[in-house]
Amino acid sequence: MDISPARISVPTEAKKGDIIAIKTLFRHPMETGYRVDRYGKPIPRRIVKRFSVTYAGDVVFAMDFTQGVAANPFIAFHAVAVETGEIVFVWEDDQGKIVTERRTLTVAR
Amino acid sequence: MKDLVKSLALIPILALPPSSASADPLPSGTTFQSTAIRAQQADEGANPGMLWVEAGAKLWGRTEGSAGKSCAACHGPAEQSMKGVAFRYPAVEPTTGHLLNLETRINLCRTKNQKAAPLAYESGELLGLAAFAARQSLGLPIGVRIDGAAAPFYEQGKAFFYRRRGQLNLSCAQCHVDNAGRKLRADTISHGLGNGYPTYRLEWQTVGSLHRRFRACLFGVRAVQYDFGAPDYLDLELYLASRAEGIAIETPAIRP
Numbered sequence: 001m002d003i004s005p006a007r008i009s010v011p012t013e014a015k016k017g018d019i020i021a022i023k024t025l026f027r028h029p030m031e032t033g034y035r036v037d038r039y040g041k042p043i044p045r046r047i048v049k050r051f052s053v054t055y056a057g058d059v060v061f062a063m064d065f066t067q068g069v070a071a072n073p074f075i076a077f078h079a080v081a082v083e084t085g086e087i088v089f090v091w092e093d094d095q096g097k098i099v100t101e102r103r104t105l106t107v108a109r
Numbered sequence: 110m111k112d113l114v115k116s117l118a119l120i121p122i123l124a125l126p127p128s129s130a131s132a133d134p135l136p137s138g139t140t141f142q143s144t145a146i147r148a149q150q151a152d153e154g155a156n157p158g159m160l161w162v163e164a165g166a167k168l169w170g171r172t173e174g175s176a177g178k179s180c181a182a183c184h185g186p187a188e189q190s191m192k193g194v195a196f197r198y199p200a201v202e203p204t205t206g207h208l209l210n211l212e213t214r215i216n217l218c219r220t221k222n223q224k225a226a227p228l229a230y231e232s233g234e235l236l237g238l239a240a241f242a243a244r245q246s247l248g249l250p251i252g253v254r255i256d257g258a259a260a261p262f263y264e265q266g267k268a269f270f271y272r273r274r275g276q277l278n279l280s281c282a283q284c285h286v287d288n289a290g291r292k293l294r295a296d297t298i299s300h301g302l303g304n305g306y307p308t309y310r311l312e313w314q315t316v317g318s319l320h321r322r323f324r325a326c327l328f329g330v331r332a333v334q335y336d337f338g339a340p341d342y343l344d345l346e347l348y349l350a351s352r353a354e355g356i357a358i359e360t361p362a363i364r365p
Contacts, residue, residue, distance in 0.1 A: 001164060001232070001233030001234060001237070003164040003167050003168065003233075003234075003237070004160070004163045004164050004166075004167050005160070007154070007159055007160050007163055009153070009154030023152075023154035023155055025154075025155070025157055025159065025160050026160075027157075027160045027164075029314075030314075070311075070314060071314035071315065072157040072160060072314065072315070074149075074155055074157060076154075076155070
């Protein structure tokens with residue numbers, strides 16, 4: 001199922017200097033490549049390779065995944081609100097599938 | 110004389126059907142989970158089951174089938190129309206007399222009203238729609254009808270629950286009544302209530318239906334596993350819902 005694979009919790013507004021919590025969920029099988037199917041045939045590896053987040057043009061979070069991460073990874077981190085801008089979330093899996101989500105954070109002075 | 114009054118006072122209590130005999134609802138399976146799992150379940154931003162709920166919300170508005178209708182075309186916003194629906198299911202569909210749970214009700218709506226193909230029982234789409242519909246009743250207490258047309262289904266479900274089965278020769282009740290709250294390896298045995306379904310199970314690494322859980326239980330006692338949506342499972346689902354009377358819906362719950 002490919003419908004809305006990402007879920008993001010991020011405030012829409014913050015004051016300058018505030019520390020904001022960002023939580024993300026991503027629906028993905030994270031197939032390790034170590035398992036076999038019922039006929040003994042290896043199930044090919046399919047994992048998210050990289051998750052990166054930019055805020056107002058700067059990378060604020062990036063992470064490389066391995067096959068040790070469970071399915072539907074939940075990633076949470078913090079960032080400092082500096083200016084009004086777009087937060088762009090990008091998940092890229094090893095089959096080259098890219099999912100991009102955008103949220104706008106409005107920062108009051 | 111006093112003793113006679115006491116014993117007379119007991120009679121009406123004993124005469125009540127078993128589902129309503131206990132005034133206090135049984136504890137939800139969530140109470141047996143670790144604080145970490147309970148916190149994750151309560152946090153919409155961290156509960157992975159919400160991915161399916163969100164997909165269900167998208168599907169709610171999508172036009173399907175030759176009738177050219179979406180769920181929303183008839184039912185409007187689910188936040189209003191689906192609130193207080195899930196806790197009445199499984200329920201008897203009056204025109205056919207069949208017992209339907211949320212999943213089979215959604216599929217009936219698809220084939221009858223949307224003129225679309227039914228969704229596969231354990232598909233992400235059907236789980237998403239069921240989870241989304243049930244989520245609208247979050248926190249509302251379960252209360253299914255077990256009288257009238259539902260009575261025979263209830264009796265069959267109850268018989269299923271107490272019947273020994275499989276190579277281990279165990280009934281549902283021997284674990285979920287006699288030993289509820291005690292340990293089965295690292296897990297605490299729940300009372301076997303379906304108030305968090307469709308549920309995200311860490312073992313499955315996905316959201317799954319109550320019937321998938323039934324199949325896992327029957328596999329555990331080495332008994333015959335029925336198909337998803339089988340009448341036996343629907344009867345059992347009704348009986349479990351009657352046991353869960355008064356317990357809040359927690360869909361999508363998280364279980365190990």
